[in-house]
Amino acid sequence: ADLLGFHTYDDMRHFLSSVNRLAGMGYFHGEVEVGNRKVVVDAFPMGIDYDKYAQKALAPDTINREVRYRSSLNNEQIILSIDRLDYSKGIKNRLQALEIFFEQYPEYLEKVVLFMVVVPSRDTVPRYQALKTEIDELVGRINGKYGRVSWTPVHYFYRSFPLEALSAFYRMASVALVTPLRDGMNLVCKEYIASRLDQTGVLILSEMAGSSKELSDAILVNPNDIKQIVAALHEALTMPEEEQKFHMEVMQNSLKRYNIHHWVKLFLDRLAEVKEQQSYMHTKILEKNTVNRIKTAYQKAEKRLLFLDYDGTLTGFAQKPEQAMPNQELYDILNKLIKDPKNRVVIISGRKHDNLEEWFGDLDIDLIAEHGIWSKQMGQEWEVQAGMDNGWQKEIYPMMDLYVNRTPGAFVEQKAYSLVWHYRKVEVGLGELRTRELSSHLKYLTNNMGLQVLEGNMVVEVKPMNANKGVGATKWLQKYPSDFVIALGDDKTDEDTFKAMPENAFTIKVGAGSSAANYYLDNVTEVRELLKKLINA
Template sequence: MSKIIFVSNRLPVTVKKNESDLQYSKSIGGLATGLKSYHEQGDSLWAGWPGISSNDLNEQDEKEIDQELREEYNCLPIFLSEEEIEQYYHGFCNETIWPLFHYFTNATEYNTDTWEAYKKVNQKFFDSIDPVIEPNDTIWIHDYQLMLLPQMIREKYPDTKIGFFLHIPFPSFEIYRLLIWREEILRGLMGANLIGFHTYDYVRHFLSSVRRLLGKEHNLYKVNYETYSVQVEAFPMGIDYEYFSKSSGQDGLSNEALEFIESTKSVQNIISVDRLDYTKGLPERIKAFKQFLIKYPEYHEKVRLNLIVAPSRVGVEAYDNLKREIEELVSAVNGQFGTLSWMPVWFFFRTFTQDDLIAFYRNSDVLLVTPLRDGMNLVAKEYIAARNDYKGMLVMSETAGAASELGEAVIVNANDYGAIAAGIKTALDMPDHEKIERNKMLHRRISRYNVKFWADEFLEALKNTTDSQVETKDVIDIKSEPSNVEKAYVDSNKRVLFLDYDGTLVGFKPTPDQAKPDEELRQILSDLCADKRNTVVIITGRDRDVIEKWLGDLDLHIIASHGLWLREPGGEWRMTMSVDNDWKESIRHVLEMYTDRTPGSLIEEKEYSLAWHYRQCEPEIGALKRNELREALLSITQSMSLGILEGNKVLEIKDTRMNKGHGAHQMMQGKDYDFIFGVGDDHTDEDLFDALPEDAFSIKVGAGSTHANYRLQSFRNIRQLLKRFVDMSNK
């Protein structure tokens, strides 16, 4: 029976150890609330760290915690040592990913030791959930601490439904590219079938990075990646609207909350609720409030800013310095503007209960939320829900994720103190009828799109995404038992192997001349040729001189220029058809014109074709100029026997009679092979697949529609399969 496995850095249950026993306490709010209805089902499991260092536990403690969490809470604990917590969480997560993704590049640290710890802990999470993964399970992974985990799961369980949600911003490409391990992180995330973000800004930034760093385009936010597609969407997270909007009395409130309620009778209250972090813009908020007091002196002794800051990372120097700066700014404002009967800023450096916070929300005229950068900011939604009289007003910075949803609020620039000051005045002066009108719209939106709706929508989208994966080709499993391809290879005596080169035997490089064969590839090909039952054929669109220079010393056949030239081992080149180059000059002129207009593009001149490469161009410009060039070429070549071949970041113009199918036919003519194998990665190889007999083993590398019978993920997988062939030949 299929189940849902939730994976996050922290479990929704925290374990503490005292002298006599172990204590368990449930988390409330946020993710725990949103996933509650799913997690309480008997067929679900939540994996994560229980909040206690394994250094404080003995073997018996761990067994007891594991049993208690599994049986009573449907949780799977993953135990981390103090060193792992320090290096992986406090190190890489909080010193590298957190500041960079929030645009604080000057606070970002790059440390190979913490990166290694990050990889190690992600692997530890996978090793822990591996034994409980079953066919048809759904796995939903959360947040920036586990960005390598989706690909780890994908590699072993290719048919599993995998979702990932990032709860912090995803930065623009210009910021993300600064990350040393940028491609590893992207590949880790691309193991998911569905990747969710809070806003479409983050979706665009992510897809831009995927396009620029991995070379993968998207169509309607869907990326064809390896042997499957990845859907990228925005799912703005909601809150437990019913909990925050319900009426409640004053029972159970702290003395501070009761005193706060009493104080609202004499002044208008502005509330600010955040945890201590440099991304929240707390010093800037105080400076903006000071600007408000300077600019609008009529509000002196009539308004109060209540700054509630929850302690975070106590003992970390940068955070201690931030707290000190806040205290000094508060003191300066109070010293400059305060009177014997009025203190303009009240600073609370502590946590409050949820009920106390609701009381603060309900008795505050304005919520001031001005983070410099924030993934969502649920405090804004909590405040709106708590003000069930529709008379509170929200002042919010445009760099908070929630700003894209809460357009009826007063939206400001977090760095513009004058704009924030004016925004506070607008909120305080707004007539009740306008507040009510705006808040009713906000309430309708956040009551409908609550946290449960968010979870439902994501899981439904994940189901639809995986259900719509049209994968008609068998993916060869090269890690387990021998596949049908390998069994047929062993049982045959006369084999031919057609191997495309670029994208199939080697990865793509910035320029064509950089894709030289490495020693591993040369050894694989040499070993394949050593088996006298094998006829190994490199079939490529490359020019004959280049491929002969790279591989001509090996005992293999080469078909070059898309089937135009054929060379047997150690022999001379012969043409398979008659073609001419009379057309080149007119086409070259057009290509040169577009190359001059498109920085990063280049022309590759082959013996009987011309290719325009745009791999190093800005993706948007490259795609635009490609389309323009293709239209221009079509108008020129429509009366000629020329075709425009579109490959991976390349347009090639050649005689339409030249194709890999023609070259393969020349090789197989009059031969009686009992094992025919063909492999390629783009639609130039479809001619090869079409030319092979029905019982041939044709393999498409990567995603996309194909006539091939099988599929593999990448050139690395092809090399692994060829190595398996070599091992079988040796046996």
């Protein structure tokens, strides 16, 4: 799949959490990385064909049915319940609530009836057969207890009806009682609203139905709370007509706008957007012809800007971060690059600024540390990005440290404005398991804190949302306009750098996979070989 759609944001959120914790796949802003591509997960609440139901409510056949049905009643107010036979629909709770309602409000005897339509479903399955038996018994008990010769409290229909009959029921009902214990969306409530042409009527809706997220002007109830359903019935039956019309108009306007046609268009437009994004994120291996093009552009340029990530790009990874020191070969490459007055070299890293200062502070190189939070131009002092705050670390650090206690070999690296959980030395399998648990926990914990949780190469990092390499790179692009720009990086944090680059820039990811970079190289050795070729161009 390229796009996965869910009825509600909650469903989408739970799915992403499961993908992370059970399948071990990371996600960011609703995008799941599956192999070398990204799959987008989003919420698309399904609408109905509003005009179809509104027009059906005006159809002569519908009106004739309504007249015929009403002739068998005595001007009672109708409560409508329509569901297929399923234990998730809350039908038993609904009947129990009606029984208690008549006990508490006997003045409504012979003035209110429940039209209950149960559409047969899986009735050969023993569990469903047992459910039907319970429903039959409850209906029989209520009718036997409260029924009169001229009045039946529950009109129970165990069959399906044509649309014209349902439309007549929608027109007749003063109250729609839709209280599933759990439902992805539930369209019956939407069909009821679309059929209320005079804008009267009250919808009682379960908060466990996906549609409750859209129809907040309904009376929302906990379907497991029988007393609350009883109270909602009384509120609905006594609601003034003016208030009914106010709530109904709000819900109708919402359903008109977010109808089935809007849903289809939204889904297909999003799919087209995803395919375009996938095409944009497709990287090609850096072949000889492309290397020659880069060398030619490098030779012709008068001003050059080189953005180089450190870990995983200029040097390999080590068991401990402080052990990944630059070797003499790397120093030689960098010194030859900066010797050319046309070059401006920027090392842009997630490392602490102290590390970069120790290793490269004596070179004529610009440094960007901690994903753009710290920056230093050659010959100047370090500067910190405006608006940075690290007070949040007091709340987040104990959580990350808790996972260190549970995971031998893991440790937390505390930077000035970010925290990094390392698991490179953890037993294979356990590290991935703990990472999924920690990431899920951190994403929930930091939801409204302006923080970002990133899964990198054997790390999980928490940093301010407004701090990323792209912001840092943009400052250099603006300060130092160049006719040759190249950016190299290896993980998700470098995607911000790639996206910030101008169209004519050469962007190269280290390692195959989905990326905003145009090309990729396999490893650090190939990166160094490319830089040597530029030096000798």
